Amino acid sequence: MFQPASMSVPPPVSSPSVPPGATRLEEVLERTWGYTSFRPLQREAMDAILARRDSLVVMPTGAGKSICFQAPALVADGLALVVSPLISLMKDQVDTLVGNGVAAACYNSALSSEQKAQVMDDLREGRIKLLYVSPERLVGEGAEGFLRRVAAGAARVGFIAVDEAHCISQWGHDFRPEYRQLSRLREFFPGVSLHAFTATATARVRRDITEQLALQSPVELVGSFDRPNLTYRVLPRASLKTQILDVLKRHGGEAGIVYCSSRKDVDQLAAWMQGQGLRAVPYHAGLSDEERHRHQDAFLDEHADVVVATVAFGMGIDRSDVRYVIHAGAPQSLEHYQQESGRAGRDGLEAECVLIVSGADFLKWRQMLERSGEMNDQKRQLLRDIERYAAGVGCRHTHLLAHFGERYGKDDCGACDFCLGELESVGEPITVARKILSCVARVGQRFGAAHLTNVLRGSATEQVTARGHDTLTTFGLLSDQSQDDVRGYIDQLLGRGYLRQTDDQYPVLALTDDGVALLKDAGAAPDLTLARQRKPDPSRGPRRSKAETEGWEGVDRDLFERLRAFRLTVARGRGVPPYVIFHDTTLRELARTKPTSIEELRHVYGVGAKKADDLGAAVLDVLRGA
Ligand code: ADP
Ligand code: ZN
Numbered sequence: 001m002f003q004p005a006s007m008s009v010p011p012p013v014s015s016p017s018v019p020p021g022a023t024r025l026e027e028v029l030e031r032t033w034g035y036t037s038f039r040p041l042q043r044e045a046m047d048a049i050l051a052r053r054d055s056l057v058v059m060p061t062g063a064g065k066s067i068c069f070q071a072p073a074l075v076a077d078g079l080a081l082v083v084s085p086l087i088s089l090m091k092d093q094v095d096t097l098v099g100n101g102v103a104a105a106c107y108n109s110a111l112s113s114e115q116k117a118q119v120m121d122d123l124r125e126g127r128i129k130l131l132y133v134s135p136e137r138l139v140g141e142g143a144e145g146f147l148r149r150v151a152a153g154a155a156r157v158g159f160i161a162v163d164e165a166h167c168i169s170q171w172g173h174d175f176r177p178e179y180r181q182l183s184r185l186r187e188f189f190p191g192v193s194l195h196a197f198t199a200t201a202t203a204r205v206r207r208d209i210t211e212q213l214a215l216q217s218p219v220e221l222v223g224s225f226d227r228p229n230l231t232y233r234v235l236p237r238a239s240l241k242t243q244i245l246d247v248l249k250r251h252g253g254e255a256g257i258v259y260c261s262s263r264k265d266v267d268q269l270a271a272w273m274q275g276q277g278l279r280a281v282p283y284h285a286g287l288s289d290e291e292r293h294r295h296q297d298a299f300l301d302e303h304a305d306v307v308v309a310t311v312a313f314g315m316g317i318d319r320s321d322v323r324y325v326i327h328a329g330a331p332q333s334l335e336h337y338q339q340e341s342g343r344a345g346r347d348g349l350e351a352e353c354v355l356i357v358s359g360a361d362f363l364k365w366r367q368m369l370e371r372s373g374e375m376n377d378q379k380r381q382l383l384r385d386i387e388r389y390a391a392g393v394g395c396r397h398t399h400l401l402a403h404f405g406e407r408y409g410k411d412d413c414g415a416c417d418f419c420l421g422e423l424e425s426v427g428e429p430i431t432v433a434r435k436i437l438s439c440v441a442r443v444g445q446r447f448g449a450a451h452l453t454n455v456l457r458g459s460a461t462e463q464v465t466a467r468g469h470d471t472l473t474t475f476g477l478l479s480d481q482s483q484d485d486v487r488g489y490i491d492q493l494l495g496r497g498y499l500r501q502t503d504d505q506y507p508v509l510a511l512t513d514d515g516v517a518l519l520k521d522a523g524a525a526p527d528l529t530l531a532r533q534r535k536p537d538p539s540r541g542p543r544r545s546k547a548e549t550e551g552w553e554g555v556d557r558d559l560f561e562r563l564r565a566f567r568l569t570v571a572r573g574r575g576v577p578p579y580v581i582f583h584d585t586t587l588r589e590l591a592r593t594k595p596t597s598i599e600e601l602r603h604v605y606g607v608g609a610k611k612a613d614d615l616g617a618a619v620l621d622v623l624r625g626a
Contacts (some may be wrong), residue, residue: 013015022117025050026076027220029067032074034586034608039064042223045195048074048157048219052193056165056209058200059223061342062320064395065197066093069161074102078158079123079151081185082132085164085176088296090132092318096580097130101610106132107146126154135178138185147188157189162213163465166200169208170378172571199342200335203405225404227336229547230344230353232396234389235486235533237358240328241272247326247354248278248306254323255299258308259340261329269328270308283309300577302568315336320347320576321584330361332369333382334403335388347583350548357390359449359491363501366368370503391495393531395419415545422534422543429530431480433493436486437511437519439474440499443467445510448501452509453486457539485532492530513595523556553589559623560591566622570615581615584605594623 023504025046029035037568041059045068050071055348059065063516072078082089090106096379099103101369105119105128107227122128150157155585168179186192196209196218210218244258260266270282281295281304298304300319307313311331325344331337337355345351367390369375392399396416398408415421426432447455454461455469458476469475478486489508498515501507511519518526562586569580584607586606595601598616602609 002597010310012043027421028071028074032102033067034070034602034604034606034611035067036605036617037389040114041223042068043487044219044221045069048221049161049193049195050076052159052410054194054215054218056196056198056206056215056218056220057221057223058198058206059221060227061199061339062227062346062348063199063223065163065199068106068197069159069163069195070097070102070130072159077156079126079128079150079153079154079155080130081157081160081164081189081538082134083135083160083182085135085167085174086178089318090134091162092577092580094132095576096318099576099580099610100608102130103128104130104132107137108132108134120149123150123153123155128155133174135182139178140183147185149202151188157192157196159193160185160189160195162194163199165196165213166205167211168212169200169205179619183212184251186214190246199339202335202403207591220521222349224401225406226397226401227342227410228397228415229344229347229348229350229545230341231350231415231420231545231547232341232400233352233354234392234396235354235356236484236491238487239327239482240356241269243356244326244328245276247352250352251323253305255302255319255321256306256326257313257317257322257325257340257343258306258326259313259331260308260310260326261364263310265328266308266310273306273308278306279304280306280308282354283307283313285310285312289547301571302578311336311340314343317343318346318579321349322346323349323351324354325351328354328356330355330357330365330386330390332365332379333589334386335382337386337389338400338404347579347585349551349584349588352545352590355390356488357491359494359501359508360386362494363503363507363510367503374486387495391492392420393423393492393529394423415547418531420543420545423531424534426532429528430525432489432530433498433528434519435477436493437473437498437515438517439472439477440509441519442472442474443469446508448506448508449487449490453483453491456486457481457483481532487533494613496528554592555588556591556594559594560587563587563590563619563622570618582611590619590623596623 022432029038041057042064045055045057047073049069057068069080069082087108087110090108094104094106106118107116111119121141123131137143138277153620162182167174167176167528169175186194189614193216194213196213196215198205198209203341245343258269260269263286266282266284270280273280281298283292283295295304299307324377327337327340331340341353344353354356362383366375369379389399395408395418397413397414401408436456439452443452443455451463453463455472455475458479460470464470490499497512498510498518501511567578567581567587571581583606586604589605593604595604598612598620601607601616601619602612
């Protein structure tokens with residue numbers, strides 16, 4: 001699925017050459033999860049745990065980090081302690097594990113006192129293999145008492161896995177102060193190894209994790225950050241609702257998330273979608289706890305297809321069949337974007353990530369961060385990076401990977417707007433850029449993008465004529481271009497640093513030093529490309545990524561839908577989300593290979609022993625059309 005980008009395994013201090021239990025890992029993987037092979041680096045990550053070597057594992061969302069600590073926990077002696085930042089995240093993982101017949105539990109504030117007592121009982125008797133806890137529980141008030149009781153259980157703590165370890169770093173996207181104290185756990189459990197897992201790849205975050213957790217010559221495993229099944233698109237914001245509907249039309253009945261930058265936008269957009277007959281729910285921090293839970297559950301349980309949300313929604317959303325993530329407005333960094341868009345296609349099947357963006361988004365972020373006193377060089381740089389991505393004309397996979405310090409080996413990813421030929425570059429980009437820059441100069445660097453677009457396109461609005469801008473030499477210089485295209489070029493020039501927006505109440509466009517140099521033709525002509533959206537060609541039909549074509553190959557779609565309905569019924573009956581029963585990948589394989597016996601069923605991807613016993617006969621009924 002993806003290739004390891006780098007691997008550094010320093011020689012072990014004392015050297016157990018083959019970790020005990022290593023050969024049993026395959027067995028456990030097959031029996032418990034129904035998977036027949038390891039994904040890249042999973043084996044190495046598991047070996048590090050079995051060898052009791054500290055480790056840092058960095059893999060993108062969906063690559064399969066959880067199994068890296070879950071499988072060794074089943075093979076090794078003792079109890080695995082898993083630190084996880086969110087209750088919903090823990091619950092999901094524990095539900096899935098229990099569904100696969102694993103003795104896992106979580107201990108957090110959401111449990112009733114009876115449930116808590118039960119967990120403590122099980123711990124004392126050594127009946128639990130994996131215990132999920134929040135960092136507050138381990139380092140906050142009352143932590144000592146809790147830890148002492150864990151330590152007194154029949155099963156010794158064998159290792160500690162720290163999930164979402166980027167929460168330790170301010171360079172990440174979700175800083176949590178309690179994470180900083182986790183290194184203290186070693187005082188409590190001397191000799192246990194610590195294993196950090198994260199999907200945030202930058203070197204800064206990695207260094208922070210190693211230092212803050214005081215990892216001792218850790219095995220570092222860094223997977224490739226490419227998500228080949230995700231198709232990335234960037235659209236300059238024009239008519240937002242139409243742009244969103246266009247995406248939704250490609251995904252009738254499928255799951256998706258639409259991120260907005262304000263609560264007001266969320267409410268309006270969700271209400272409008274409901275009015276369009278879509279099964280959409282809003283989600284943001286302004287709703288009551290009860291509403292938020294209800295809406296989140298509706299999405300997880302497939303009562304709703306779309307969540308319209310602020311970034312408050314997401315951590316802990318494990319629905320694996322999210323087929324699209326739309327951003328109606330730019331996030332504040334590529335780290336955020338990668339995290340949020342990465343919630344699409346966690347099952348490895350095709351999904352699309354659409355960023356709908358305008359230059360104003362970045363200005364809004366800057367102003368907001370300045371006003372709240374949170375702005376610093378770090379944040380400024382992160383904003384510049386995503387602005388450049390949005391304005392970029394080139395392969396999105398390549399750009400994203402480069403940001404995370406990796407080289408993309410291919411020329412054509414077959415899974416982004418650029419490589420799918422949805423953008424076309426403008427002839428003579430330098431000339432177009434100069435027309436725009438000189439117009440900015442002519443209007444005295446005192447107007448915003450909307451006004452400038454009108455002047456450039458020769459549209460004599462009241463505002464334009466009132467200021468005499470219809471008499472400028474730059475009036476109508478781009479009259480052959482559409483409004484969206486001109487707005488797009490302005491955003492691209494902003495993103496490349498030829499223009500900047502002033503920080504006023506009504507921001508205006510001004511030239512940067514680079515902009516002045518380009519206008520004056522000083523220095524070498526830069527390597528500049530400008531692009532616009534290519535008009536769709538109805539004769540070509542929708543463009544499909546490789547992942548999409550392959551993902552549906554040979555799949556009986558009707559049967560797939562029937563299996564989906566069956567999964568939903570089972571899930572409702574058991575009070576768990578459908579993806580805890582089977583992933584879409586499994587349903588598609590069933591609808592492709594149509595097994596006729598339990599024995600054949602056992603070989604289907606994602607069908608473990610417990611699932612085959614449990615649901616095998618019913619699945620065969622569905623396959624037979626009974
Ligand atoms: P991450 O935590 O890295 O985002 P998960 O642990 O949620 O990813 O795994 C993503 C999906 O991949 C899960 O459905 C998981 O069961 C599946 N998976 C993990 N390892 C394998 C494997 N070796 N073979 C097949 N599927 C796997
Ligand atoms: Zn590409």
